[in-house]
Amino acid sequence: MLNTASDLKIKVRAGSARGHANAGWLKSAHSFSFANYYDRNNMHFHNLRVINDDWIAGDGGFPMHPHENFEIFSYMLEGELEHKDTMGNGSTVRKGGIQFMSTGTGVQHSEFNPSPEAPSHLLQIWLIPARKNTTPRYEMLDLDDTARDGKLQLFLSHDGRDGSIRTEAAADVYSGKLDGKDEINFELNDHRAVYVHVARGELQINGATLEDGDAIEAEGRGSLVLNNAKGAEIIVFHLSDRP
Template identity: 50%
Template sequence: MQTQSDTPRTILRPAEERGMADHGWLRSAHSFSFASYHDPRHMGFEALRVINDDEVAGGAGFPMHPHADFEIFSYVLDGALEHKDSLGNGSVVRAGGVQYMTAGTGVTHSEFNPSEDEKVRFLQIWLLPKERGAEPGYQTLDVAPEEKDGRLALIISADGREGSINTLAPAEVYAATLDGDQETSFSLRKGRRAWVQVARGEVTVNGETLRRGDGLAVLEPGEIVLSDGHDAEVLLFDLERLSS
């Protein structure tokens, strides 16, 4: 059992306080400042700059648009997401899958919902790379349900270990689903901070109940315990500490 002394300090980012956008074909909730939503208190967290909870209607999507010097990935929760880019890549990623793009020196891409009658829901996430001007690239990953059932599965890392996607960002990303009496934990090292994002359901993190859309910033090293899930799906970002 954790005591107050070994539980790291945290800051809650409640779902209902996020920036909201409704464009008809797109409904989006912004954990950090994005597009027309600007809040100087929420400009990002270490290398993590964007978490958008996006729902795109059937047959709709983002037409071709450019990016540079960001690591951008989509974590698909429901439905399917189709990607095309100026590098010649094209794929359809379904629920449980990840599509990942190193924008680097510049790339143009589109994202569409290939279904005409079912929405797609995904988390759109942007990370700052350690160096600018990298060669653009594209990767995908299918995460089987059993790989993240009751445990934190590594999906993105700098060295691509355990079959994860390679990133140029000073970050590692884990995914987990928890229900019932399942419990998992993560030991945050010195010089790191973490962000826990609840994608669906409800889960307890170090004794604090979080629900869909909530984010939790973990400010110092220590044990992060996830438990008491109710149809919960979460992403955990292990981030190099950039700020003092």
């Protein structure tokens, strides 16, 4: 645990400590307990329940399966992912894209890598909603490199502001890219917590060096300083246990 001059508390989570699964067509690293990886002390962080770092081989994928009362999105890092669901949606998301489902009262969907050869690399993320049994929804969004080079782009929010996708979770989620002298300051001054996941690359957060797959949990009041980056792409979760 890193303690700063403020009352901000920061815990570094090493990517090497994640749970792992290998089904041949799927290789996955689990930041929180999932499937056969179980740690009763690592079930979630506030309302962030799942971060799975998935590599899906060509023509591999998940057949139709159900979800309910989770906010689920795929964050594409490489390749493509084809989606179909019982709401009638059918689409393909590519590198730099977000594919989102608010599953509410229940929905079934499938996800496949449409390429016969090239793997798909994505983060699948689940948030716990503040309201249950809502009407299911599906949306897509392309991230903007201009809006996130050395900055944070809000792409998922509790109120759908600034062109972001609205989620039923009490959460705002940002994507950012940092390199060289880029620096981002993120302030914590309310009842919310912050989780930063390094999707790839390297950077420092309040002096701690993080690499691909690493993360930090932050609670309290104070400033997170993100800098000294080398090709870093991050996801920042501003989380609350309250609606």
